[in-house]
Amino acid sequence: MLSWYSLSFSQSPLALLGQLSLLLALLFGLGGLWQAVVAGRTGDPRPAQSAAHAIAAVFGFVTISVGALLAAMIGSDFSVRYVAEHSMASSPLWIKITGLWGALEGSIMLWLWLLSLYAVILTRTACKDSLRPWVFSAMLFNLLFFIGVCATIASPFTPLATIPTDGAGPNPALQNHWMMAVHPVLLYLGFVGLAVPFAYAVAALITGRLSDHWVSAVRRWTLVAWGFLTLGIVSGGWWSYETLGWGGYWAWDPVENASFIPWLLATAFLHSIQIQERRGQMRGWNVWLIVLAYASTVLGTFLNRSGIVQSVHAFAGGPVGGVFFGFLAVLLLGGIALAAWRAPRLRDSGEPPHALSREGAFLAGNWLFVVFAFMVLLGTLFPTLIEAVQGHRDTSVGPPFYNAFAVPLGLGLLLLMGIGPLLPWRRAEGQSLWRALRPLLIAGGVAALIGLAAGLRHPGVLATLALCAYNLAGLAGLTWRHLQERRAAGLGGGLSTVFASQPRRYGAYLAHIGLVMLALGVVFSTVYRQDQQATLNLNQQASLLHEQLELTGTRSVNRSDGHSLIADIRIDGQPYEARMNFYQQAGSMAFPAPAVRYGLWGDTYLVVSAFDEGGQWVSVRLVESPLIAWIWLGTAVMMLGTGLSLVSPRRPRLQEAVSSLPHAAAATD
Amino acid sequence: MTQPERGVTPLPQAKRRRRSPLPSILGGGALLGLAAFLAFGSLGQSLEYFKTPSEYQLEQSTLAGKPLRLGGLAQAAEYDPQTLNLSFQLTDGSVTYPVQYTGAVSDMFQEGQGVVVRGRFSESAQGADPGVFQADELIVKHSEEYKVPETQAEIDQLRDLLESAE
Numbered sequence: 138m139l140s141w142y143s144l145s146f147s148q149s150p151l152a153l154l155g156q157l158s159l160l161l162a163l164l165f166g167l168g169g170l171w172q173a174v175v176a177g178r179t180g181d182p183r184p185a186q187s188a189a190h191a192i193a194a195v196f197g198f199v200t201i202s203v204g205a206l207l208a209a210m211i212g213s214d215f216s217v218r219y220v221a222e223h224s225m226a227s228s229p230l231w232i233k234i235t236g237l238w239g240a241l242e243g244s245i246m247l248w249l250w251l252l253s254l255y256a257v258i259l260t261r262t263a264c265k266d267s268l269r270p271w272v273f274s275a276m277l278f279n280l281l282f283f284i285g286v287c288a289t290i291a292s293p294f295t296p297l298a299t300i301p302t303d304g305a306g307p308n309p310a311l312q313n314h315w316m317m318a319v320h321p322v323l324l325y326l327g328f329v330g331l332a333v334p335f336a337y338a339v340a341a342l343i344t345g346r347l348s349d350h351w352v353s354a355v356r357r358w359t360l361v362a363w364g365f366l367t368l369g370i371v372s373g374g375w376w377s378y379e380t381l382g383w384g385g386y387w388a389w390d391p392v393e394n395a396s397f398i399p400w401l402l403a404t405a406f407l408h409s410i411q412i413q414e415r416r417g418q419m420r421g422w423n424v425w426l427i428v429l430a431y432a433s434t435v436l437g438t439f440l441n442r443s444g445i446v447q448s449v450h451a452f453a454g455g456p457v458g459g460v461f462f463g464f465l466a467v468l469l470l471g472g473i474a475l476a477a478w479r480a481p482r483l484r485d486s487g488e489p490p491h492a493l494s495r496e497g498a499f500l501a502g503n504w505l506f507v508v509f510a511f512m513v514l515l516g517t518l519f520p521t522l523i524e525a526v527q528g529h530r531d532t533s534v535g536p537p538f539y540n541a542f543a544v545p546l547g548l549g550l551l552l553l554m555g556i557g558p559l560l561p562w563r564r565a566e567g568q569s570l571w572r573a574l575r576p577l578l579i580a581g582g583v584a585a586l587i588g589l590a591a592g593l594r595h596p597g598v599l600a601t602l603a604l605c606a607y608n609l610a611g612l613a614g615l616t617w618r619h620l621q622e623r624r625a626a627g628l629g630g631g632l633s634t635v636f637a638s639q640p641r642r643y644g645a646y647l648a649h650i651g652l653v654m655l656a657l658g659v660v661f662s663t664v665y666r667q668d669q670q671a672t673l674n675l676n677q678q679a680s681l682l683h684e685q686l687e688l689t690g691t692r693s694v695n696r697s698d699g700h701s702l703i704a705d706i707r708i709d710g711q712p713y714e715a716r717m718n719f720y721q722q723a724g725s726m727a728f729p730a731p732a733v734r735y736g737l738w739g740d741t742y743l744v745v746s747a748f749d750e751g752g753q754w755v756s757v758r759l760v761e762s763p764l765i766a767w768i769w770l771g772t773a774v775m776m777l778g779t780g781l782s783l784v785s786p787r788r789p790r791l792q793e794a795v796s797s798l799p800h801a802a803a804a805t806d
Numbered sequence: 807m808t809q810p811e812r813g814v815t816p817l818p819q820a821k822r823r824r825r826s827p828l829p830s831i832l833g834g835g836a837l838l839g840l841a842a843f844l845a846f847g848s849l850g851q852s853l854e855y856f857k858t859p860s861e862y863q864l865e866q867s868t869l870a871g872k873p874l875r876l877g878g879l880a881q882a883a884e885y886d887p888q889t890l891n892l893s894f895q896l897t898d899g900s901v902t903y904p905v906q907y908t909g910a911v912s913d914m915f916q917e918g919q920g921v922v923v924r925g926r927f928s929e930s931a932q933g934a935d936p937g938v939f940q941a942d943e944l945i946v947k948h949s950e951e952y953k954v955p956e957t958q959a960e961i962d963q964l965r966d967l968l969e970s971a972e
Contacts, residue, residue, distance in 0.1 A: 508837045519853075531856045535873070538853070542841040670909050672888050746910035747887065756887060756910030 149216035152294040155205035159288040162198035162253075165191045166284055170277040176270035177343070185270040189260035192273065195280055196253040203250045206243065206293055210236055216300045219243055219293030225306035225722065227697050235318040236307045241457060242293035244321065248438075249283040251322075251329045256280060259333060268351060271340030272333075279332050282464050290456045306722035312698070313718055313728045316376040324369030324396060328434040330362025331403060335431035338424050342475040347420050347482045352410040355427075357783055359410070363403045364779040370396050371772040382729035382744040384668065384760030386768070389539045394517045395437030398510045402430035405506035408557075412496040415562055419500070421476065421483035426503075428472035433510070435465045440517070493565040498557040502550060509546045513539065544597055551604040551656060554649055555611045573614075580610030601660040605653045612646045636781065644782025651778055654771030662765035670746070670758045673706065681759045684708050684741075691752040699723075701730075704745045704755045708734075715745040715757065739763040854924070858965050859901035866936060870927065876903070876939060877922040877968035879954060885911055896923065896939065898964060899955035903927075907941040918954070920947035920968050 169191025176185035209217040210233045213226040223240040224233055238247045256276040263269050287293075311317045334355035341351040373393065374386035387393060406426045412419045439461035476483065490496040516534045523532050559573050584606030585599050593599055619635055636643045669681045673688040680686070687707045694701045699720040706713045716730035731744035740762050747756035856875045857865070876896060883894035892907045892915075905923055915921075923941035947968055955961045 504834050504837055508834070508841050511838065512841050533854045533856070533875070535854055541844045541847065545844060546841065670890055672890060672910070674888075749887070754887060756890060758910065 149209070149214055151205045151209040151212075151214055152217045152296070155202040155209075155217075156288065156292065156294040158198040158202035158205065159284060159292075159294075162195045162202065163281070163284045163288060165194040165198065166277055166281045169195065170274055170281065173270045173273040173277060177267075177274060180267065182265065185273065188270065188273045188277070192253070192256045192260050192277065192280075195277075195284070196257040199250050199253045199284070202287075203237070203246055206246060207234065207237055210234065213304070215302070215304050216297060217293065218295050218297050221297055221301050221304045223305065223307055225304040225698075227303075227721065228307065228312070229697060231315070231318060232307060232312045232698070235311070238321045238325075239307045239311045239317075242287070242291045244325075245283065245291050245457070246287055246293060247322070248325055248329060249280070249287050251325050252276075252280055252283060252332060255329055255333055259336075264354065266350070267344050267346060268337060268340040268354070271343045272336045275336035275339040276332065279336070286457065286460060290460060306698075306720070309699075309718075309720035309723040309726070309728055310380075312720070313730065314376055314380045316372055316379065320369060320372040320376050323365050323372055327362050327364075327366025327369045328396075328399065328437070330358065330365055331399060331427070331431045331434055333358040333362070334406070334427045338427045339472075339475065342424060342479050345479060345482055347424070347479060349413050349417055349420075352413045352423060356407075356410060356414070359403065359407055359427075360779055360783055363400075363407055364776060366396070366400050366403060367772065367775060367779075370400055371768065375769060378742075378765075379733065380728070380730065382731055382746070382758070384666070384731075384742045384744070384758075384762060386765075389516070389534075389536050391517045392437070392441050394513050395433075395440050398513055398517075399430050399433045399437065401506045401510040401513070402426060402433055405503045405510075406430055408499045409503050412490070412499050416490075416496055418485040418490060418496060420485055421480070422503070424476055424483065425472075426507075428468070428476070432465055432468045432472070433514075435461060435468060439465055491564045493560065493567070493570060495557055495560040495562050498553050498560055502553040502557065505546050505549050505553070509543070509550075512542045512546075547656070548597075548600055548604060551601070551608065551653075554652070555604065555608040558615060558646070558649075559611050576614055577607040577611045581607035595664050598660055598664050601656055605657055608649060608653050612649060616643075616646065638786060640784040640786055641782045644778045644780070644784070647778030647781055648775045649778070651771045651773070651775030654767045654774060656771075658764045658767030658769075658771055662762040662768070665763045667761045668758065670756065672747075672754050672756045674754045675752065681757075682761055684759065686757070686759070688755055691748060691755060702727075702745075702748050704748070704757070706732075706743060706755075706757065708741060708743065708759075713741075713743050715743050717745055717748065735766050737766060740765050856922075858898040858961065858968075859896060859903050860898055860961065862903070862936070863901050870936065873924070873926050874939075875922050875924050876905075877920070877965065879964070880905075880915070880919045880921050881917060883915065883917060885915065892944075896921065897954065898961050900961070903936065903939050905939045905941055907944050909944065911944070911946075915946060920964070921945065922947065922968055 169188045172184040172191060173188035176182070176188060206217070206219060208214075209220045210224050211230065213220065213224065213233070215221040215224075219240070219242050223243070224236045228236070236243065238244045256273075259272065259276060263272060337351045337355045337358075341347050370393075373396070377388075378384070378386040406423065409419050409423055409426060413423055439458055490500050516538050519534050520532050555577055556574070559577070560570070581603035585603040588599050588602045593602070616632075616635065619639075620632075623630065623635065623638075630638075667682050671679055671681050671686075673679050673686055675688050675690070678685055678687050685708070688704060689707055689712075690705045692703050692705075694703060699718065701719065702717045704715050706715060711734065713732040713734070715732040718728045718730055719725070720728070729744050729746070731742055733743075734741045740760075742760040742762065744758050744760075745755050746758055749755065854873050854875055855869065856877060857869070859876065859878055862869060862874070862876065878896040878898045881895040881897055881902070883892065885892045887910075890908050890910055892909070892911050894905055895902050896905050897903075907923065907925075922945040923939060924943040924945070925939060925941040928937045928940050955964050
């Protein structure tokens with residue numbers, strides 16, 4: 138331990154400050170954990186309060202440490218190892234700042250800082266119940282692991298033998314687009330946010346209070362984490378679309394998969410906790426699901442950092458992968474042991490879910506999510522498994538493997554998503570269900586026929602179109618019925634009043650509408666994508682994908698950290714400026730910056746793949762993807778919905794009045 | 807093990823019910839089986855092998871016609887920027903195959919460059935001659951360390967270099 142923990146007073150002041158702060162955070166974390174466990178065992182609120190103070194201190198010291206690293210990055214203090222290895226003096230300021238999470242050590246620091254931030258918010262908002270000290274204990278346990286990693290094997294502050302005059306510079310692929318400043322933070326906010334429901338599940342298991350209080354306490358936390366995770370994944374897709382130059386956004390890359398698995402499990406959890414809240418069922422399932430969801434975020438980090446899977450995103454290996462694997466094992470084994478110990482209390486009350494009920498639909502959806510996650514995991518690990526058997530790595534799993542199950546599972550989820558909100562809790566009557574379902578089926582059928590008439594022949598597209606219309610019809614019908622019921626009860630008001638009366642329910646509806654848009658965007662942009670390459674000669678017209686292209690000129694622009702070649706091209710008269718960026722630290726390697734014209738019905742995407750030195754020609758690729766913007770728009774709608782369902786209902790009395798109406802019981806969320 | 811706090815009545819424990827977990831296990835198992843069937847049915851098409859030309863020669867009978875990533879050094883490259891047609895010889899020192907690719911190539915594409923091509927050998931191939939490798943994707947591996955390998959150890963070294971970079 139000491140050999141790793143090299144604290145030397147010959148270090149630069151900033152590195153010393155950062156390392157000392159981490160050490161103090163470690164001490165306060167240990168003290169806080171001890172106090173929290175004492176509080177949990179005795180039920181005394183005073184040590185719980187000390188633990189809360191200790192968490193605040195941990196947050197403070199981690200902030201100082203991160204601040205020291207940031208100051209070193211901004212001030213180009215190359216006596217700090219991380220700065221020397223991943224930054225350079227000539228970078229623009231924002232690149233220096235985002236370099237904080239551009240490489241392994243800094244990204245773990247960011248993870249740690251966000252975790253301590255969540256923990257400190259939790260100390261301010263958690264109810265003073267018997268779960269509280271154990272929630273703190275679980276959070277502190279997580280914090281101690283990350284502080285330990287940052288202070289030892291992944292320390293950004295270890296001293297350097299010789300101080301370079303300039304740093305090695307950031308990874309050019311990460312400075313090619315401003316989204317790299319945002320995407321990792323969003324993703325980490327999502328990953329780390331799942332630590333809170335996980336901590337509650339652990340607390341519920343330890344105290345044995347597995348009744349339904351803990352799931353109510355974590356609903357908002359899970360929604361927040363889920364929202365950030367969704368934004369993180371989609372922003373990563375958008376980054377890939379804007380910078381990688383192939384016109385796509387998702388490639389089933391192992392690291393993309395590693396963020397998608399927790400998303401699938403967290404989405405399942407968001408739905409299954411509602412069954413427990415409403416019906417006191419799925420207690421065991423929920424505990425398992427959140428343990429797996431949180432463990433899968435750590436698994437993602439492990440895959441990402443250990444180098445055991447090959448990916449464009451992976452950071453270089455080192456001992457960090459092994460340590461994360463150990464942490465993953467502790468989380469999983471600890472979770473299994475706790476759940477096995479509490480198994481007698483994890484039994485459900487009441488009848489098991491009826492197939493034709495909302496909980497039945499949620500349960501079926503949960504199974505689809507879990508199977509989806511398992512299959513993605515399998516595909517991600519398959520080459521590694523083959524390598525373990527054969528001794529050398531020579532296989533990779535391509536997109537057809539994923540598409541084979543993602544398409545049917547996705548369609549199945551769309552089907553359940555439409556029927557779920559329509560079904561009442563407990564049990565639906567066959568006849569009234571049929572009556573409720575009929576308009577949805579009609580809408581779906583009509584949409585498919587319109588699609589056929591418009592010349593769409595792809596069965597997957599037609600099925601998606603039908604299911605999207607079926608979903609929208611269902612949500613519109615439910616909203617309409619709610620409005621009618623309010624009118625009948627003498628409670629007027631338009632849509633906004635209805636939204637405010639049950640924000641949670643309408644937030645969910647909005648999120649579903651967003652997902653419908655996203656599904657349409659994914660399916661249309663994948664199936665009807667067009668792609669053509671050609672070489673354009675200066676001032677000559679060329680025809681690509683029914684468009685007229687003309688190269689009007691090329692130029693070179695110098696930047697502080699490199700230079701860019703720019704091709705000015707007109708597509709049907711519209712000017713496009715496609716770039717190729719070069720970076721000092723990457724030599725002659727080119728990083729494309731496509732020119733994209735966004736449109737509601739389709740994007741035009743132009744990327745330059747080769748320049749003539751004399752400026753006489755450029756080689757380009759033109760991609761047209763219909764409805765691809767609906768992916769980003771749909772995500773925005775989903776986020777609006779997530780935000781809405783976090784809002785507390787404005788007039789609870791009205792809501793009670795409405796839900797006491799005979800039909801409303803089926804319709805309320 | 808914990809004392810209930812003041813004002814909080816412990817909730818009654820859930821009733822012990824004998825409920826068979828069989829239906830949900832069966833349901834989940836059936837779903838998983840179906841998904842596995844769908845995915846593994848296509849695994850033959852979607853599983854790509856990484857091979858060097860001499861490895862391909864050894865396993866030609868089993869790999870013919872399958873999607874492949876072929877790695878080696880580019881030689882005798884002919885590229886026409888106007889038509890975007892690129893043809894070159896891919897070698898690992900002992901075995902060489904011709905490769906055909908259509909698409910823009912940057913100035914970085916030089917003799918002796920390490921490349922990985924994704925695609926398959928053309929169907930028309932007969933017998934021991936596998937024909938031309940039709941590449942859908944060309945991944946240029948930038949490194950200063952490439953030279954045509956002469957010993958088996960150097961071939962292995964090149965293989966690692968090409969594969970690890972991806």
